[in-house]
Amino acid sequence: MTFAGEAALVAGKDLRIEARARVVTAQVLPFAGIVVLLFAFALDPRRNVLPTLAPGLFWVAVLLSSLLAVSRSFAIESEHGGRDGLRLAGLDGGAIFLGKAAAIGLQLLLLEVVLLVAVFALYDVEVHGLVVIVPAALVATAGIAAAGTVYGVLAAGLRVRETLVPVLVLPAVAPVLLGATRAFELALAGELGGAWRWTSLLAVFAALYTMLGVLTFGPLLEEA
Amino acid sequence: MTPNTPTPNTLTPNTVKPVARLRASWLGALTLLSLATTALFALLIAPADSVQGDAARLLYLHVPAAWLAYLAFFVTAVASALYLWPRTRRSAWDQLAGASAEVGVLCTGLTLFVGSVWGRPIWGTWWEWEARLTTTAILFFLYVGYGALRRIGGPGSERRNAIAALIAFVDVPVVHFSVSWWTTLHQEGSVFNDRMEVQIDDPLMSLTLWLAVASFTLFYAWCCVLRMRLFELEAGRAERDLANAIEQRIASRAVPMGTG
Numbered sequence: 513m514t515f516a517g518e519a520a521l522v523a524g525k526d527l528r529i530e531a532r533a534r535v536v537t538a539q540v541l542p543f544a545g546i547v548v549l550l551f552a553f554a555l556d557p558r559r560n561v562l563p564t565l566a567p568g569l570f571w572v573a574v575l576l577s578s579l580l581a582v583s584r585s586f587a588i589e590s591e592h593g594g595r596d597g598l599r600l601a602g603l604d605g606g607a608i609f610l611g612k613a614a615a616i617g618l619q620l621l622l623l624e625v626v627l628l629v630a631v632f633a634l635y636d637v638e639v640h641g642l643v644v645i646v647p648a649a650l651v652a653t654a655g656i657a658a659a660g661t662v663y664g665v666l667a668a669g670l671r672v673r674e675t676l677v678p679v680l681v682l683p684a685v686a687p688v689l690l691g692a693t694r695a696f697e698l699a700l701a702g703e704l705g706g707a708w709r710w711t712s713l714l715a716v717f718a719a720l721y722t723m724l725g726v727l728t729f730g731p732l733l734e735e736a
Numbered sequence: 737m738t739p740n741t742p743t744p745n746t747l748t749p750n751t752v753k754p755v756a757r758l759r760a761s762w763l764g765a766l767t768l769l770s771l772a773t774t775a776l777f778a779l780l781i782a783p784a785d786s787v788q789g790d791a792a793r794l795l796y797l798h799v800p801a802a803w804l805a806y807l808a809f810f811v812t813a814v815a816s817a818l819y820l821w822p823r824t825r826r827s828a829w830d831q832l833a834g835a836s837a838e839v840g841v842l843c844t845g846l847t848l849f850v851g852s853v854w855g856r857p858i859w860g861t862w863w864e865w866e867a868r869l870t871t872t873a874i875l876f877f878l879y880v881g882y883g884a885l886r887r888i889g890g891p892g893s894e895r896r897n898a899i900a901a902l903i904a905f906v907d908v909p910v911v912h913f914s915v916s917w918w919t920t921l922h923q924e925g926s927v928f929n930d931r932m933e934v935q936i937d938d939p940l941m942s943l944t945l946w947l948a949v950a951s952f953t954l955f956y957a958w959c960c961v962l963r964m965r966l967f968e969l970e971a972g973r974a975e976r977d978l979a980n981a982i983e984q985r986i987a988s989r990a991v992p993m994g995t996g
Contacts, residue, residue: 666900670888679884680900683877684907687914694918713917717910724906728899735892 518603522611527618529588536581536619544577544627552634562635567696570631571689575656577623578685579678581616582660586668595669595736605730609661613725617657624649641699644707648699651714652692658721659685665729669736687717760961767958770951774944782944794854796944800952801846805872808840808956809879813905816898827971828964830894833901834886835963837879839956844876867916874911878904 513521530536551569555562562569589595598608628649632639663680667673695710778796785792812833819829851869852862863869882904886897 662903666896676884680881683874683881686874687910690914690918713914724903732899735896
């Protein structure tokens with residue numbers, strides 16, 4: 513089986529489990545929704561700033577949700593000897609990484625679509641520059657998924673996984689929050705050139721963590 | 737000696753080589769001496785800054801701490817790489833990486849704290865969203881996370897730690913680049929200008945600064961040596977406990993068998 517085939521196999525497995533268990537749709541998505549509402553409550557006296565802050569609040573909600581998605585992705589491997597199964601399956605470590613990251617990325621993209629509609633509606637944002645917003649969201653999500661998967665496997669198999677993942681992932685993905693927020697802000701303001709520059713930074717981040725993940729996932733899975 | 741005398745205690749903690757201990761104590765003495773000299777120069781001998789007054793003396797703590805933070809994280813990355821390289825794989829590299837990262841986190845925290853205390857009278861604010869400050873803050877949390885991962889230990893933890901350290905180190909330039917891009921594009925009325933930077937043209941001031949950097953580097957080395965020794969003792973503890981338990985069990989069985 514080819515490298516891409518192996519990755520697709522792992523992604524398919526994770527997505528199939530999700531389609532049956534519906535943890536992301538039944539738990540992570542409502543979580544992101546309530547976070548968006550809570551931001552509005554926190555900023556209530558200055559509700560007029562919500563349209564300006566919408567990009568940042570949106571990406572903070574996505575980042576928080578991604579922590580749950582990453583934890584979930586490795587929780588499904590901890591049951592019924594899933595990790596042993598993965599190790600013994602004879603699949604390339606890099607392919608397993610790409611598969612798991614792709615599954616997390618796809619789930620996050622679905623979440624972002626719903627969340628974006630909610631944010632645009634609730635925070636009263638005028639939509640402009642979708643031509644940059646869509647690619648920026650794609651590469652930002654790839655970066656979050658790749659970094660989340662790398663740190664997820666670092667913490668996999670440890671009793672303190674749930675508390676360790678956030679403290680590892682959030683500082684590492686700080687550049688994504690900065691880049692994606694600026695890209696969205698500039699795109700909404702019609703400054704597409706600046707938005708593309710931030711999108712390229714997001715692409716570099718995604719490429720870096722994808723490379724790190726492909727190189728290190730195999731050895732890390734062995735130790736998990 | 738009667739046969740049921742307890743076996744000699746194998747828990748004696750002096751498993752560290754005497755030569756290494758002696759070297760560490762010389763290093764400690766030298767560190768304390770140079771820190772005392774630095775304090776003398778920084779607080780009394782060096783003149784106050786013409787613009788900032790005595791607040792500038794905080795830089796004799798701030799600059800070495802910042803330098804050591806970056807040095808420590810660099811050493812952590814190099815030691816981790818040496819651990820991962822099969823030919824140089826030794827537990828000592830893992831211990832050095834851990835020790836260095838702990839001192840690094842301490843220095844990063846100190847840098848932020850002292851910088852903040854200095855910023856209050858000089859800039860009129862505790863915190864400024866400036867590139868170096870923000871990068872250092874993220875770095876602090878990045879390595880606090882690495883420290884949390886190290887604390888877990890267990891089988892296979894050395895390789896996991898080494899990979900985590902390298903990933904964190906690779907992340908640093910990206911963080912720095914994105915943060916500096918962010919601050920240069922969004923800076924309103926910068927407080928960073930030539931007037932606010934300390935002008936160290938007084939020879940006594942620059943001597944004090946170099947002395948501070950040197951003595952804090954010694955301090956870093958001493959802390960690393962002590963921490964590595966502690967790691968070694970921690971690693972040996974489980975083994976010694978087991979050996980002790982086995983000997984006690986043998987001794988307790990030997991008594992009834994011998995008398996009965």
